[in-house]
Amino acid sequence: MRADLGWTWAQAGWLNTVNAAGYLAGAVLTRLLVVRLGNRRIFQAGMLVTALAILAAGLTRDLGLLSAARLVAGVSGAAVFICGGALAASVWPERPSFATTSIVVYIGAAGIGMVLSGAGIPLLLDARGDAVWPVVWQAMGGVSLAMALAAAWAATRIAEPGAAAGDARWSARPFAFQMLGYLMFAVGYIGYMTFVIALMRENGAGTGAVIATWSLLGLASLAAPFLWHGPFERWPGGRPMAAGLACLAFGAVLALVLADGDWMPLSALLFGIGMFCVPASVTVLVKRGLAPRAWGSAMAVFTIVFGAGQVVGPVLTGWLADLSGSLRPGLAASVGVLALGAVLALLQKEPAPRA
Numbered sequence: 579m580r581a582d583l584g585w586t587w588a589q590a591g592w593l594n595t596v597n598a599a600g601y602l603a604g605a606v607l608t609r610l611l612v613v614r615l616g617n618r619r620i621f622q623a624g625m626l627v628t629a630l631a632i633l634a635a636g637l638t639r640d641l642g643l644l645s646a647a648r649l650v651a652g653v654s655g656a657a658v659f660i661c662g663g664a665l666a667a668s669v670w671p672e673r674p675s676f677a678t679t680s681i682v683v684y685i686g687a688a689g690i691g692m693v694l695s696g697a698g699i700p701l702l703l704d705a706r707g708d709a710v711w712p713v714v715w716q717a718m719g720g721v722s723l724a725m726a727l728a729a730a731w732a733a734t735r736i737a738e739p740g741a742a743a744g745d746a747r748w749s750a751r752p753f754a755f756q757m758l759g760y761l762m763f764a765v766g767y768i769g770y771m772t773f774v775i776a777l778m779r780e781n782g783a784g785t786g787a788v789i790a791t792w793s794l795l796g797l798a799s800l801a802a803p804f805l806w807h808g809p810f811e812r813w814p815g816g817r818p819m820a821a822g823l824a825c826l827a828f829g830a831v832l833a834l835v836l837a838d839g840d841w842m843p844l845s846a847l848l849f850g851i852g853m854f855c856v857p858a859s860v861t862v863l864v865k866r867g868l869a870p871r872a873w874g875s876a877m878a879v880f881t882i883v884f885g886a887g888q889v890v891g892p893v894l895t896g897w898l899a900d901l902s903g904s905l906r907p908g909l910a911a912s913v914g915v916l917a918l919g920a921v922l923a924l925l926q927k928e929p930a931p932r933a
Contacts, residue, residue, distance in 0.1 A: 580776075582708040583639065587773075587905070591896025594772050595889055596645045598764075600652020602885030608657045609878030617661035617874050618733045624657030625726035633719025636712040656885065660877045662729075663861045664739045667873060681861045682803040682810065686854040689799030694721075696792025700785045739870045748872040750879060755926035756863055757883050759819050762919025763826070763856045764887025769895035769912040770830050770849060777833065777905040778842060791846045798850025806855050810862050816926025818859040823920035825852025830913045834906060857884075867929030 580590040604624075612620060631651035635644055666684035699714055706713075750757065775788055783791075809818050829848030836842045864876045895908030 579708075579711050582711060583641070585641075586896070587776075587899040588893060588896040589641065590776075591772055591892035591894075593641075593644060593648055594768060594892035597648040597652040597655075598768065598885055598888030598892070600649040601656045601888055602652075602882060604653035604656030605660065605878050605881035605885050607653065608660045609875055609882070612661065612664075612874035612878065616738050617664045618736070618738050620657045621661035621665060621733050622730040624654040624661065625729050626723075627651075627654035628658060629719055629722035629726040631719075632722050633716060636715025636717075636719060639712070652885075656881050659857070660881050661874060663857075663877050664873045665733055665736045667861065667865050668737050668739045668870070679803065679807055681865070682806055682854070682858045685858045685861070686799050686802045688854070689796040689802075689850065692796030692799065692850075693793050694796075696796055697789055700788045700792075704785050739873050748868050748876055750876075752867065752929040753863065753876075753880075753926070755922050756816050756819060756860060757880060759816060759823060759919045759923035759926065760856065760860055760880055761883050761887045762915050762922060763819075763823060764884045765891045765894075766823075766830070766912040766916035766919065767826055767849075767853060767856075768888050768891035769908055770826075770833065771853075772892045773895055773899070773905050773908065774833055774845075777909065780905060783842065787842060790843050794843045795846040795850040795853075798847045799854045802851050802854045802858075805851060806858065810859065814928040815863075816859075816923035818862070819856055819926070820920045820923035822852040822855030822859060823916050823923060825849070825855070827913050827916040827920060830909060830916060834909055834913070863926075863929070 579585065579593075580587070608620060628651050631647050631654065635647040635651075638644060638647070662684060663681060666680045669680040695718065702710060702714060775792065778788055778791065806818065806822075809821065813821075825848045829845045829852065832845035832848065833842065836845060860880050861877065864873055864880070868876055891912070895905070895912065898908040898911065899905045901907075
């Protein structure tokens with residue numbers, strides 16, 4: 579899109595920043611509505627609106643309209659993440675030990691989409707040129723719409739967490755360091771995700787390397803549930819998040835060193851393993867420390883923090899790239915932010931569980 583529409587790096591980053599701004603607004607709105615409407619109804623509506631917004635991004639070349647589509651997708655996407663996480667934690671009400679697995683699988687399964695897009699999109703762009711990008715958005719929107727209908731049906735088969743017994747009130751103070759770590763995650767990871775392929779292209783990487791890197795990122799996220807299930811069950815407090823952030827920081831360091839080499843997929847492997855660990859660690863900590871009726875509200879607050887970080891990350895990375903003439907300074911800043919997040923997460927204690 580940047581090449582075809584003649585954008586600067588900051589403009590390219592802006593498209594993700596406005597999506598993140600929508601995510602932030604969606605988190606606030608979800609927190610206000612979840613007690614009244616319930617997780618299931620908000621999740622179902624969010625899936626449908628997100629799919630339609632993705633489809634709409636393929637129907638215009640105007641930056642303002644594209645920004646509007648990404649803004650709407652951010653609002654509805656936040657609702658999907660928050661309410662979907664609460665529903666995932668309720669998949670096995672009679673087997674509480676399975677809840678951690680279902681949470682990690684729910685979040686990590688986004689890797690399927692990453693594998694499909696990572697393998698297909700570069701080949702399509704190579705075959706038909708940069709101007710074919712609207713077709714890509716339309717195809718992703720069509721697939722998302724089909725999946726939205728399937729997910730809406732699946733949600734009807736899960737008990738509504740908001741109907742569970744227990745106190746809906748909660749305090750953010752016991753989760754302060756986890757929130758700060760999550761903020762650093764949002765600032766740091768989004769810069770990598772927005773510009774890593776552009777960095778590879780900037781350093782002469784071919785289509786095969788791009789496909790391998792992005793596909794491995796998705797495959798690693800699919801493997802993550804099996805790798806993190808044990809630590810999530812055994813490690814207290816913020817240790818799982820700290821481990822995930824450390825993987826992300828090392829992966830970003832490798833991207834700086836290996837952007838033009840055959841070993842760049844190793845960066846993607848570490849990044850994929852860590853990327854879906856972090857939000858899953860938040861959901862697991864909330865589940866362990868709060869009553870089911872408070873899960874939706876707590877996840878909304880965490881997502882507000884996450885959305886705020888995502889607003890900053892892409893445009894900051896793009897601005898540093900325009901300033902320096904290279905994507906490396908922005909990625910280096912991401913490394914520092916992710917490492918700081920790991921340190922903050924280590925300070926998080928296990929909250930006392932509430933009935």
